[in-house]
Amino acid sequence: MDRKTEQVARFKEAMGNYPTGVTVVTAFDADKKPMGLTVNSFASVSLEPLLILWSIDKRVSTYNDFLNTEKFSVNILGADQGDLCTLFSSRVADRFSECDWKESDLNLPVLSDALAVLQCKTVQQIEAGDHTILIGEVLDIRNESKEPLLYHRRTIGAIPQEFYS
Numbered sequence: 001m002d003r004k005t006e007q008v009a010r011f012k013e014a015m016g017n018y019p020t021g022v023t024v025v026t027a028f029d030a031d032k033k034p035m036g037l038t039v040n041s042f043a044s045v046s047l048e049p050l051l052i053l054w055s056i057d058k059r060v061s062t063y064n065d066f067l068n069t070e071k072f073s074v075n076i077l078g079a080d081q082g083d084l085c086t087l088f089s090s091r092v093a094d095r096f097s098e099c100d101w102k103e104s105d106l107n108l109p110v111l112s113d114a115l116a117v118l119q120c121k122t123v124q125q126i127e128a129g130d131h132t133i134l135i136g137e138v139l140d141i142r143n144e145s146k147e148p149l150l151y152h153r154r155t156i157g158a159i160p161q162e163f164y165s
Contacts, residue, residue: 020040022040022076024085026109039055076115078148078149113146115149121139123135
């Protein structure tokens with residue numbers, strides 16, 4: 001194994017051992033068709049103004065559509081929504097026909113019963129290797145009282161109850 005391949009493998013191992021929450025980022029494309037994908041590269045950036053970021057792989061089929069949209073929703077998944085994580089990371093063509101969602105007052109597709117939904121306007125895009133980082137200003141926030149869905153070592157699940165003891 002050459003050095004670069006070894007470094008990539010070690011990087012994936014290290015990052016895979018870092019637990020994250022799971023989100024599905026959604027938007028409408030230019031034809032008003034809903035689109036969405038599972039994202040765990042999500043983070044808060046600023047409180048003034050309220051900013052978040054997520055990154056999209058340049059090889060994703062909806063890459064250009066997401067770069068050309070002015071708004072998007074970050075649907076933070078609850079522990080009971082592993083099926084949505086799987087659906088939006090699959091190759092299913094019409095993912096929205098397989099789940100409950102609605103169009104919000106801000107004209108964005110929003111998944112039903114998510115732990116939280118942050119509706120955002122895109123304020124900046126940053127090229128970063130094989131991904132592009134999208135920074136959004138949060139326009140609206142909806143929170144539900146639910147436990148989060150976590151991603152760790154290529155597995156999704158709830159936070160174990162003993163974590164809180």
